Amino acid sequence: MKTNTFFKNLSVFAIAGLFALTSCEKQTEVPENNEAEENNAIMVAEATASSDAVFIVNAVPAGAEKDSVATSDLHTNINTYLNANYSGFTHFKAFKIKKNSSLEGYIVVIKYNEKPVGLLFDEDGNFIRIFEQRERGQFSGKGWKHGGRFDGRDGKHRDTIALSSLSAAVKTYFLISYPQDTLLAAHAGKNGDIVVISANNGLYATLFNSSSIFVKRAQLILKAGRKAAITQAQLSANIANYLLSTYPGYVFHRAYEVKVNSTTQAYVVFIDSNDTKYALHFDASGNLVKTVVIR
Structure with a gap:
């Protein structure tokens, strides 16, 4: 009788443990909905x-x-x-x-x-x-x-591509279609598409798919002047506050200050917000002029 009682109790504990394990697994896989709420x-x-x-x-x-x-x-x-x-x-x-x-x-x-x-x-x-x-x-x-x-x-910019590493097809496209462009930077998406930033009086973003085929070209700003790369820390308080409030969780990629002689004319800032890339044109005072969704 003692042996039977022992095995009965062991079975009860085993079943209870199985339910507890299953419950824990489910909770791990799918958090409670109230967390989202x-x-x-x-x-x-x-x-x-x-x-x-x-x-x-x-x-x-x-x-x-x-x-x-x-x-x-x-x-x-x-x-x-x-x-x-x-x-x-x-x-x-x-x-x-x-x-x-x-x-x-x-x-x-x-x-x-x-x-x-x-x-x-x-x-x-x-x-x-x-x-x-x-x-x-x-x-x-x-x-x-x-x-x-x-x-x-994490801000490590693993999507940055060296201009020298651009495919022959992309380089040829610019040589034929936009020979006056000066290529400034390039970055890739997780699906393999490529955005190339270039200057030709203004600033442009040109998108290619993962096969290096042209998709679209966006004019970011049409202003003559020197386009100098600047860091995130060099952005004005107006620009920094706008980005924080409008694109929470955004990732800074790069920015350019447009100058004629020594006078600032505008800024263009490239960010990633939830895996969608944006270019934002600000005036010299840091007020938003235009937003361009690149991809």
């Missing part, structure tokens, strides 16, 4: 076999609530902005932000170049900022991990 997070990309789920964070202000809204009900200014800055985008999710039944603004998530972009607009459809994105499990702390899709936030 506490961080005002909205899923913008589901998990795959090779990548974790992605959320925009700090999306809903304290005391406010979000309601799903059809894209056809968005303020007309929003679609105007999206078409002008994210040509070829597709709508993914949209919400109205309300506080005490009063409309406070809109959250809009789009897909651009197969990547999610979350944007905040005010109640009149004016752009406010880009939401920071984080992978599941990275809500706290620095918000990224080595090997994750946002590992470029």
